[in-house]
Amino acid sequence: MAELIRIYEENPSEKELKRIVKILKKGGLVIYPTDTVYGLGCDINNTKALEKIARIKGIKLEKANFSFVCQDLSNLSEYVAQLDSTTFKILKRNLPGPYTFILPGNNKLPSVFKKKKTVGIRVPNNKIVQLLVQHLGNPIISTSIRDEDDVIEYTTDPELIAEKWGKLVDVVIDGGFGDNVASTVFDLTETEPKLIRQGKGSADI
Structure with a gap:
């Protein structure tokens, strides 16, 4: 059963974060807070x-559209092809924030994603997940955890999340109640930004 670990965003425990990083490095799965809904993730380098x-x-792994959660824009060049100045300005203006940006990938993507031409990048405005990625030293994969409920698409209570997902993951980080609106998704691989999904972030970027 997953361990429910309480971490406060105002003052995240370094000790607990480092403990979770050890679990990630061993191939563990973690549910964590973002600036939108809670995400399910793992170390991007652990196949x-x-x-x-x-x-x-x-889904099949090679067909999965997982997002990469990065600490900031500095490590984008590891996975993303050279960006023009307009695209970079859009990223700089809106990140960290409740957006997923689809960008052209490069040949440094982990082997399981080699066939992908694009990659979804997230830099959530949430100190817990930013520090988690910083301590890990590379991005974590992000996919939102949906609810089968017809009314509530995303569970926001970490304790209920732990009850539901506890047998499938190793850790649920309790960072307080999450949001129930997912990130706004933009495709930035063409000349003009293309809105793919309207979520928490503004459609005006």
């Missing part, structure tokens, strides 16, 4: 963990 998440989501 077995990625396969576990794909199984949970009921």
Whole structure:
């Protein structure tokens, strides 16, 4: 059963974050808070963990559209092709924030994503997940955890999340109640930004 670990965004516990990073490095799955809905993730470099998440989501790993959660824009060049100044300004203006930006990938993507031409990048405005990525030293995969409820699409209470997902993951970070609106998704691979999904972030970027 997953461990429910309480971390406060105002003053995140370094000790607890480092403990969660150890679990991630060993291939563990973690549910964590973002600036939108709670996310399910793992170390981007752990193929077995990625396969576990794909199984949970009921999709083939090579077809999965997982987002990469980065600490900031400085490590984008590791996975993203050279960006023009207009695209970079859009990213700089809106991140960290409740957006997923689809960008052209490069040949440094982890082997399981080599065939992908694009990558979804997230830099959530949430100190807990930013520090988690910083301590890990590379991005974590992000996919939102949906609810089968017809009325509530996303569960916001970490304790209820732990009850529901506890047998499938190793850790649920309790960072307080989450939002129930997902990120706004923009495709930035063409000349003009293309709105793919309206979520928490403004459609005007």
